[in-house]
Amino acid sequence: MTDTTTIKEPQKRSLATLAGLIPFLSPYKRQFVLAGLALIVAAGATLAIPYAFRQMIDLGFGGKGISNPTHIDLYFLALFGVACVMGVAAAARFYMVSWLGERVTADLRSAVYSHVVTQSPQFFETTKTGEVLSRLTADTTLIQTLVGTSISMALRNGLLFAGGLIMLFVSSAKLSVIIIVMLALVVLPIIMFGRRVRKLSRASQDRVADASAMAGEILNAMPTVQAYTHETIESQRFSGAIEHSFQTALQRIRARSLLTMMAILLTFGAIVFVLWLGAHAVIQGRMSGGELGQFILYAALVASSIGALSEVMGDTQRAAGAAERLLELLAAKSPVQSASHPAALPPRTAQGAALILDDVAFHYPSRPDTLSLTHFSLSINPGETIAIVGPSGAGKTTLFQLLMRFYDPQQGTIKLDGVDIKSLSLHTLRNAIGIVPQDTVIFSANAMDNIRYGRVGASDDEVIAAAKMAAADEFIQRLPNGYQSFLGERGVRLSGGQRQRIAIARALLKNPPLLLLDEATSALDAESERVVQGALEAAMVGRTTLVIAHRLATVQRADRIIVLEHGHIVETGTHASLVAQGGLYASLAALQFNTDSQPSIR
Template structure:
């Protein structure tokens, strides 16, 4: 599944239906929705009362008689009170609508983010992270604009339009008919232009998402970009993407400018024409000056309502497209699901792992078997090393143990697949399974936090003493103590303030702090120098005591103390035995060892 934009040919009605996906996010705030609706009606009603107040002011307040002063004072006082009421109702509408928009957007953003965290790695094989981030920022901002502003303006303008039409008919039926005809002449081209704006708005959103994806990918690979001196090329690539986004936005702006000009010219021309007819009616005595003034004001309100509705309609359609993409992410289903009735895992110090006729193909490479009928029994407390050439299936074993993916098939439902302490992984809650596993990856992940928080990622409830003990075991204390603020030193994004070996030792400390029954070491010492590797190797050996450990290693010197070595090639086990047995067997392991240990 990919987070792609809907086709421009999607019918508007279908796109608008995507906004129904926001209803679950609006439902918890019914009280504020009611308050927003009430204040909207009150402010719109107050607005529609203004022309009537002006009519009475002109017809009764500007009369040359003894009561003129009292009349004009009363009318101006009424206008003042009406203005205050209108202002308060409008302020209330603005506050409640803005609150709802911000709250719904925050809830939607959080819900999509939680959904993304629950996706398996398979999802991100086909979906770019930058595109997801663009949806979380750009699309949610569009939704916020519509829910927190545009919808309110649209409803207000709709009430203004309907109420204005009614009052126009009451004030002067003849001029009302003429005004309706003129408005129709103005609205028809606006609808046609609006369709073009809608298509261009969608295109501009897609170009912006592409730009964000390019930037996210390159900024996460700055060292590589600089190492290969590709700054100029990547800058040019980003400039080209930005330029595409700019051109798309300008095309949209040009068309919207044309629409705005059409609104102003059409509305102003209609008002001038109606005012001309009304002036002749006043001269002829068939209409009072106050009636003409109120009619013109109602005509302005009605025409203004049409203009706002036309502009808001474009925003609503853009938000519908954005909502459709967000709901698509929100409804993305991970293939790795928690069973309806997961089996509980016994709390043990050690783990037993059984692979029985395991087959696996990565979804992005369905024609290539990563594991081909693998069968392996790892006993409690055993240390097993996985060795073999790149692509042999070593990392795949770790991915399946962590249940990032499920196996393709086994012998049968009872005995096939992978079993953890006698229970098939597919019968376990993935979170409970992963809580029993600690991993030190080859590329250590360090978060933008201090050293203590990074180590405590392995156990959020650990005490400071436990954190420091884990660091000492991993031999990380020797550099942590030298940092400016010790364990509270901020390490920068992705741990840029540390060397590769220091980051690796922090990752090892994190896994040690977790204290799991199963420990997975994926080239855990690959980033260390010889001296540090000797220190950390002793720390790892201490951490492995009493628990089951699986080690992936290309440097065979690091696995000489393993209980067994499993040699993989093309997804199959080709050799298995102790280091000494394999050295004398003359097989693949012996050939690899001759290239390393005896060099």
């Protein structure tokens, strides 16, 4: 099976990548037009200043101006008026482009996150969550810089460059031709080094993502790290990753610094040479002092525009790398998709859901040569409770993942109430299934919100009722703020058994026709298990239940026991009949009887 969710290295990297951001920019055409108008006005005012200086020099300080001081007053007032227009327009431009930068970045982050959370677990087999977080933060910040600053700066300096160039020809065509030829020689090294900066920018961002992924993994496993006294080792590993990131960034900084230095030196070197020629032209009477002053100011504008454009090019190269990485995330397609024209489930019955698995075969995308389930067929009646047992790696949890459509089997069909689950929308399917996983997930929220995660619209009374059914109400009431108590990141303020009861309450609140219990009482002590087991038995009424069981009490109460080994069913029956057969189940049961004061089956 092709891994369609893997983030692939692009075959070609270029600034054309930024075209992928157009869908995020197009909704804000009005703001772009307003920013463009402000930019044009500000650039026009800037280009008017050198001409005003020429008039002031030639007319205000020339022979005609000395006898009429009013000229000087008028020219200075006009110059101040131009500065006012430029200031207002620049402020308007800054506000609009900054607003656009923040707005587009927010939209991009939301789009990437919304897309990532729809990916199947296959995506996260090949992509580290730390890398995704790096792209959501560091890379989107670079896009914000591009939209909120770099694009505006590029357009502004592009206008100044074009307008300044035109006015240079108006001032002196001969000097302008010379300076253009010399400036053309500056472009080649800028392009060459620009490519190197872009490659190093992508490499630098990748190293930062690697370090973020490492930090996220270690911070989520701090108890294990500290239990094995690996604090120093992990600090050294992270420091090494950061140092690698720094060295890569240093190469980018050196290349960009060299790019900036070459652009400035070559540009201003050309200008100084041309001004030397202009000075001789003034001495020889071929230019006025005002014309030379105007030419100098326009040449400075052109030169500073080129320098600014080289800076912007560096930011743009980095943003291109960031956009490339973000667009890769957005382009990742999950192999598990809702049906384009989804079917509907029949009305729910009082007994629960019917489930049929027909000749199912499945292997994980990351392990294509190892079948987790093979020729698996099973028919479950509404309201039936099925216990699934077997040694570790037999395919028990895999079965649950296929039922939830976290993955699709490579062969066979799965039907819920007679409807192929592939023809259902993912929302419809998963809304009909409640699951209590073996690895309980507790969110950084209070107890009330953690349980309400099972059904967002549930009232407080319904949440409390579910907690009572799961034997969680008593310990929640003892928390400092009761149901409003913050449970800590990943539920660190609770014991393992308490976390599991929260998860059970969440599933009970959902009230689905099909209930999946993946060793739901594995972290409970004997007393809590007895209470929760009673609650689960009550919850099983009116619904179909599949239990990955390890306690004999659960197994013995099941309508049927399915014994898995190497991905296929090897035995089916009740506890008594299977023990009598003397097969795998009997050996597992005997082993647990001999090794556990409270017998259990793995």
